[in-house]
Amino acid sequence: MSGDTYHFGDSVNMHGGRGNIGMIKNQAAPASAEAPSPELEAAVRELVALVRELRASVPAASARAIDDSLPDITADPAAPPQERHRALMAVAGIAATVGAVGQPVIEAVNRILELVG
Template sequence: MSGDSTYIFGDNVNMHGGSGNTGIVKGRVASSGAAPADPALEAAVRELLDAARVLRGQVPAASAQAIDDSLPDITADATAPTQERHRALMAVAGIAATVGAVGQPVAEAVNRVLALVSGQ
C-alpha cells in the first residue's frame, strides 16, 4: 500500500482464549428515537468502502491519502452531514475516474450511494 498509515474501518475482533467466544461486538450505538439506516444504503456504502480500500492500494500516495481522508465521511448514517458526505463521495469518484478501468468499480459504487442518498 501507499503511504505511511493504514486505516481499517469496520468490525474489529480480538480473540483471547479458545472458549466462550460467542459473537462479535459491533460497537454501534443507536441514539433513542433515531431512524434505522436504510439497509440498501448500508449495503451500498459497505460495497463502496471495500472497493475504495482495494483502489487505495493501486494509486499514488497522494491519492491514497485523499481516499483515507474521505472514507470516514462516507456513511449510511441518516444524521451524517450531507455536505461532508457528498464532498467525500465526489473526492473518491474523482480519484476513481482518473485511474481508468481499475477505478470503475469504485465509480459505480459511488453512483449507487449517491442515488440512494439523493432522497434523504
C-alpha cells in the first residue's frame, strides 16, 4: 500500500502571495445546554409525585417497571429524547391499566410530551 496517503485534520498549502496571516477557523465552543423551562420542571415534579402514589395501586412487576422508568423522566434538555419518551410511554401504559386512578398520571405524561415536543 505504498503511495496511499491518509490525512486527518487541517491542511494548508500556500504558494506565494502577500499578507498571509494564517488560517481562520471560525469555530466556536459548543453551546452550553440551555436550562430546562420552569414549566417543564414543574410538570416533571408533578408527574413524579403522581407516579409515586400510583405505585401503591399496581402489581409488583409494574412497580418495578415504574422504578426503572423514573430515572429517564427528567427535565434535563440534554437527556436523550428517545429514552425520555420510552419512559413516559411506559408509565402512561401502566397508568392506563388501573383505570381512573391512573388518569392524572396519563394527563401529566401528555403535558410533558407537549412541552418537550
